[in-house]
Amino acid sequence: MAVVKVSLGPRSYSVHVDPGGLDRLGSLLARRYDTRRCALVTSPRVFRHHGRRAQASLSRAGWAVETFITPDGERVKTPTQVAALHRRLAGARLDRTHPIVVLAGGTLGDMAGFAAATYLRGVPLVHVPTTLMAQVDSAVGGKTGVNLPQGKNLVGAFWQPGLVLCDPNVLATLPEKEFRSGLAEVIKYGCIASPALLARLRTTLTRGTWPGAQELGRWIVECVRIKARVVSLDEREGGLRRVLNFGHTYGHALEKTRGYGKLLHGEAVALGMVVALDVSRRCAGLDAVTEGSIVELIKHCFPDLSFPRVTWTAAAKAMGADKKTTAGRNVWIVLQRPGRPGVFTPVDADVRRSIERARHVWA
Amino acid sequence: MAVVKVSLGPRSYSVHVDPGGLDRLGSLLARRYDTRRCALVTSPRVFRHHGRRAQASLSRAGWAVETFITPDGERVKTPTQVAALHRRLAGARLDRTHPIVVLAGGTLGDMAGFAAATYLRGVPLVHVPTTLMAQVDSAVGGKTGVNLPQGKNLVGAFWQPGLVLCDPNVLATLPEKEFRSGLAEVIKYGCIASPALLARLRTTLTRGTWPGAQELGRWIVECVRIKARVVSLDEREGGLRRVLNFGHTYGHALEKTRGYGKLLHGEAVALGMVVALDVSRRCAGLDAVTEGSIVELIKHCFPDLSFPRVTWTAAAKAMGADKKTTAGRNVWIVLQRPGRPGVFTPVDADVRRSIERARHVWA
Numbered sequence: 001m002a003v004v005k006v007s008l009g010p011r012s013y014s015v016h017v018d019p020g021g022l023d024r025l026g027s028l029l030a031r032r033y034d035t036r037r038c039a040l041v042t043s044p045r046v047f048r049h050h051g052r053r054a055q056a057s058l059s060r061a062g063w064a065v066e067t068f069i070t071p072d073g074e075r076v077k078t079p080t081q082v083a084a085l086h087r088r089l090a091g092a093r094l095d096r097t098h099p100i101v102v103l104a105g106g107t108l109g110d111m112a113g114f115a116a117a118t119y120l121r122g123v124p125l126v127h128v129p130t131t132l133m134a135q136v137d138s139a140v141g142g143k144t145g146v147n148l149p150q151g152k153n154l155v156g157a158f159w160q161p162g163l164v165l166c167d168p169n170v171l172a173t174l175p176e177k178e179f180r181s182g183l184a185e186v187i188k189y190g191c192i193a194s195p196a197l198l199a200r201l202r203t204t205l206t207r208g209t210w211p212g213a214q215e216l217g218r219w220i221v222e223c224v225r226i227k228a229r230v231v232s233l234d235e236r237e238g239g240l241r242r243v244l245n246f247g248h249t250y251g252h253a254l255e256k257t258r259g260y261g262k263l264l265h266g267e268a269v270a271l272g273m274v275v276a277l278d279v280s281r282r283c284a285g286l287d288a289v290t291e292g293s294i295v296e297l298i299k300h301c302f303p304d305l306s307f308p309r310v311t312w313t314a315a316a317k318a319m320g321a322d323k324k325t326t327a328g329r330n331v332w333i334v335l336q337r338p339g340r341p342g343v344f345t346p347v348d349a350d351v352r353r354s355i356e357r358a359r360h361v362w363a
Numbered sequence: 364m365a366v367v368k369v370s371l372g373p374r375s376y377s378v379h380v381d382p383g384g385l386d387r388l389g390s391l392l393a394r395r396y397d398t399r400r401c402a403l404v405t406s407p408r409v410f411r412h413h414g415r416r417a418q419a420s421l422s423r424a425g426w427a428v429e430t431f432i433t434p435d436g437e438r439v440k441t442p443t444q445v446a447a448l449h450r451r452l453a454g455a456r457l458d459r460t461h462p463i464v465v466l467a468g469g470t471l472g473d474m475a476g477f478a479a480a481t482y483l484r485g486v487p488l489v490h491v492p493t494t495l496m497a498q499v500d501s502a503v504g505g506k507t508g509v510n511l512p513q514g515k516n517l518v519g520a521f522w523q524p525g526l527v528l529c530d531p532n533v534l535a536t537l538p539e540k541e542f543r544s545g546l547a548e549v550i551k552y553g554c555i556a557s558p559a560l561l562a563r564l565r566t567t568l569t570r571g572t573w574p575g576a577q578e579l580g581r582w583i584v585e586c587v588r589i590k591a592r593v594v595s596l597d598e599r600e601g602g603l604r605r606v607l608n609f610g611h612t613y614g615h616a617l618e619k620t621r622g623y624g625k626l627l628h629g630e631a632v633a634l635g636m637v638v639a640l641d642v643s644r645r646c647a648g649l650d651a652v653t654e655g656s657i658v659e660l661i662k663h664c665f666p667d668l669s670f671p672r673v674t675w676t677a678a679a680k681a682m683g684a685d686k687k688t689t690a691g692r693n694v695w696i697v698l699q700r701p702g703r704p705g706v707f708t709p710v711d712a713d714v715r716r717s718i719e720r721a722r723h724v725w726a
Contacts, residue, residue: 079449083442083518090513093683118481121508121519121599145484150453155446156484157520236485320456 002217004224006140007232008160015140015164015228017221019213022053022167025101025128026061032163033124035097037064039089041112042103043072046130049173054103054128066092072108074255074265077146079155085115099124099162105131105178106138106265110153113144117159125161131174132182132216133266135166136189136223141231141244151318152252158236166224168217179210181266183301184247188273189223191294192243193230195338197222202297243341246333247273250355253318257310267305270298274362276332278354283346284334294338295361307362312352365584369503370595371523378503378527378591380584382576385416385530388464388491389424395526396487398460400427402452404475405466406435409493412536417466417491429455435471437618437628440509442518448478462487462525468494468541469501469628473516476507480522488524494537495545495579496629498529499552499586504594504607514681515615521599529587531580542573544629546664547610551636552586554657555606556593558701560585565660606704609696610636613718616681620673630668633661637725639695641717646709647697657701658724670725675715682714 004015016028029038038058042051047069058065068088070081089100100116100123102109109127116125127139145156171179183205190198197219204211211219227244234240251272255263274295280286310318319330330351334344346354367378379391392401401421405414410432421428431451433444452463463479463486465472472490479488490502508519534542546568553561560582567574574582590607597604614635618626637658643649673681682693693714697707709717 079442079446083446086442086518087511087513090511090517114481118477118518118520120517121506121521143484148450148453150450154453154483155449155481157481158484 002221004221004228006160006228008235011142011160011235013160013162013164015166015224017135017166017168017217017224019167019169019217021165022050022128022170023057025054025165026058026063028163028165029058029063029099029101029126030061032126033097033099035099036062037094037098038066039092039094039098039100040065040067040103041085041100041108041115042067042069043105043108044069045072046104050103050130050170054101058101066094070108070112072104074107074147074152077107077111079146079148081111082115082118082146085112086119089115089119094119094123096120096123099126101126101128103128103130104134105129106134109134109138110143110145110156113159113161114146114156117144117157122159125159127161127164129164129166130170131178132171132220133178133185135168135171135220136182137185137227139164139166140224140227142235151256166220168213168220171216177264180301181264184266184270184273184298186219186223187294187298187301188244188246188269189226191273191335191338192246192333192341193226193339194222198294198297198338202293205297205300242331242343243333246335246341247276249319249330249332250275250315253315254308254310256318257314258308263308267302270302270305271307271358271362274298274358275351275354276334278357278361279332279344279346279350280334280336282350282354283344284336284342286335286337290337299362307359312355315355316348365580367584367587367591369523369591371598374505374523374598376523376525376527378529378587380498380529380531380580380587382530382532382580384528385413385491385533386420388417388528389421389426391526391528392421392426392462392464392489393424395489396460396462398462399425400457400461401429401489402455402457402461402463403428403430403466404448404463404471404478405430405432406468406471407432408435409467413466413493413533417464421464429457433471433475435467437470437510437515440470440474442509442511444474445478445481445509448475449482452478452482457482457486459483459486462489464489464491466491466493467497468492469497472497472501473506473508473519476522476524477509477519480507480520485522488522490524490527492527492529493533495534495542495583496548498531498534498583499545500548500590502527502529503587503590505598514619529583531576531583534579540627543664544627547629547633547636547661549582549586550657550661550664551607551609551632552589554636554698554701555609555696555704556589556702557585561657561660561701565656568660568663605694605706606696609698609704610639612682612693612695613638613678616678617671617673619681620677621671626671630665633665633668634670634721634725637661637721638717639697641720641724642695642707642709642713643697643699645713645717646707647699647705649698649700653700662725670722675718678718679711
């Protein structure tokens, strides 16, 4: 059990990484909030696996719980779903004091987090992430949002949770494909901030087994620590926080051109990192051996993933709609070496070459 | 020409009250922002009267303007309209540096302000309010939002503009009914913070003429000063800011039960203030003579307005859905005397009596 603090002045909060902690959700929440009424937002799949336990834990601690089960996935991460959730929250007459507890993976967490950010101009939000992706990344940092036809997360708000509970044990019920998707973000954190984490990942994963609960807990804590540090220094992505987008520029473009949901977010980021590593070698001096070894680690995590064929025109258009675009140019996060990220704006020709080479290397 | 500063640390901004200032919009904006591309959001009616002048002023100062004309009114202040505007902003590939300039009254200002608060997780927002209501109240303070079937402004965000330009001259094209509606908020500011403003209003309005541009400008500056002070002390409505809701508890309930748009916001607030003044006399020691004289002033501004018949059950239900409700009880802003507001939670019987008496007094 580890507690990582995200320091943001009056918006500070703790991330509890606690195996079996789901059974302690109610009492943890009771220590944080004065009221004893809350909303529990979850998906049909997650509710089937963990819903009753979450409800029971909350009830034991005296909480009256309104449960809202709503579909999950990139294709339903839309303004329409937010509006539907808003109507249900208002229908249950939840007020500004009642926390919204989101027991879900990253996409539903983003959507329900945005609903919390905007219901009654903002109500308390608690994340209980149920995927590796959400535990190491999306549940921490306050980014919420939904997709538009023109791009991912184009609508949203910065809204910090008041509490985050990561229970690594719940990951046991995660489909393997989802688990692998989360590994992409773990690798990302290794790339941008922790060569030691990269080494641990390599040691464990190339053994051909999955990590045990203890090892997994360590990875989560390390990622959360990195994210907490970055977010504390740059809450609203004025500069430093952009390093978290390593692998995301082309990753988002892939997700968009393939249609949200066809490719998992982590799968897209994995391929996006392969491209970003090539851009890094080309433009930021990353050495080829290091590049190769990280690419091998990524390939090891995604053995069955194929690199989609997307025309340059479509990819360039999709990258142009990315909200990190400033004045029409794409900003890439590159690595000088693991743990030393930078910001670079490559010319189109280099990006194009890197995509070609990444596809070749991946095959 | 007066400039009122809203002091909110890094989110501070200026409100320019400037007769004829619409022609200086472009240069004012150019002093505030580095980019030279912006969105102009306005309604068909406002565009007809002022759109070309706003566009010309922006163009003269070197701005590339994307104009979005969208319907205005409480009935279209909905999540659906926000989503539509988001898609249009994304379609025009506006990025995080481009300000959204809202040339509109209060309802469209709220809706487009919310769109700015949530597009790309928040982009710069400039209000150029075109109604008295918006100039004295809604354009300042950062409240944005839209309505749900369950109540007004139940979805929204706090999002401060970077600049506000109030040009009293544009009010000349305002329908008289809209102008009267705005007077309700001016009276509200007099009630909660400025006996001197109440006296000025009485002197001018009971003369049977409308105020000249100079006098009107003075009212606007006085209201904006009061609002700026309140908002600076309590940005997110933790306490003090609630005084701005004087007349709004029953006012919102009237708007809701009559159906948004049937009764203008100011008309509902006017009647809500008559009820709140009675509650104030009953529960907060407001003397009956003062109460009577303010009610007379309100009646003077709304000679043709009738007090809608709403059953107690319907009103109580509507007030229960107001987002100021905490733990099921309704908080009222009451006056001990003009300029001395307080917070009170009356019992239902008193509220009921006050509504009955207000209807009687109004008739």
